[in-house]
Amino acid sequence: MEEVRVLIAEDEKEISDLLKKYLQRELYKVDVAADGEEALRLFGINSYSLVILDLMMPKMDGIEVCRRLRNKTNVPILMITAKDQEIEKILGLSIGADDYITKPFSINEVVARVKALIRRYLILGSDGQHVDEETKGKNETKLGFKGISIDLRAYTAHIAGEEITLTAKEFELLKFFMNHPDQVFTKTQLFRNVWDSSYIEDDNTVMVHIRKLRMKVEADPSNPKFIQTVWGIGYKFTGEKDES
Missing domain, CATH: 1.10.10.10 (Winged helix-like DNA-binding domain superfamily/Winged helix DNA-binding domain)
Structure with a gap:
């Protein structure tokens, strides 16, 4: 089975510990970064299938981290925001996150969204090729x-x-x-x-x-x-x- 690795970029230790605990139950490998700069450093040395990214972090916020990641990867990014108003900020900047969730959140909801994003990402395969179920067998690409x-x-x-x-x-x-x-x-x-x-x-x-x-x-x-x-x-x- 291919190893699935998740990067959590979250400066609130209680939240990152909770996310890590539940994602490890899904047999994912999990790394945690407490600030934006650390998140980029870890992303540069490891291969990830998903990034969970808090909007507000020290040293470099989630918006800038997301922008930089999007310049070099299509790995799914799930943004965490502290309040509904911040969603408009994300939307207005069009930073490229695949999904978002607001605090306080249900941990089961987060895990479900993570699993759905990773499942779709892994369908692409290591060579980046994707065969859609609706066109399979039709040679339509x-x-x-x-x-x-x-x-x-x-x-x-x-x-x-x-x-x-x-x-x-x-x-x-x-x-x-x-x-x-x-x-x-x-x-x-x-x-x-x-x-x-x-x-x-x-x-x-x-x-x-x-x-x-x-x-x-x-x-x-x-x-x-x-x-x-x-x-x-x-x-x-x-x-x-x-x-x-």
Whole structure:
């Protein structure tokens, strides 16, 4: 079995000890950093499958650590915030976290989110290739619409021919939409399919990721062409299929 290693960057020892204890029960290897600089140092010498990152830390805050990590890796990042208001700060800066959770939190909820993020990350394999279940056996490795395309094996996305950088969760969300064009999904349906979770229905998580994804794929995010809002219901992906 491949070793799964998690990095916890949290300056509150009671919280980091609790997280470490429960994640070790899942047979994960766990390292702990008490500040942002230590987190980057550990990340540079070890191979991780997920980073749990507190927003407020000494020496270097979680926002800067997340930015630096995103410049060199697509490893899932779960942000921990102290209050709901900080979510808007994360969203506004578009720093690239895959998910977030606020304090105080349920430890079982954190473990469940960690397991879902790691499970999806490990599906990519060590060579970074990914075969989607819906396209397995069809030899289909790309999904393309006019102006937007994704490569399921290379795990890349292109807008008007230019490659864009997506987090793992943003890629999964876009892939799900493109696999189901013109179908309307509620926030709950998106959460259950993309986050692979039925134990929590976090509408705000879905809204945050859709807004971030629109910032990257839409020419005018306030008037989206691809990811459209169906008022009172949810969202749908609309585009002209690229047959070339």
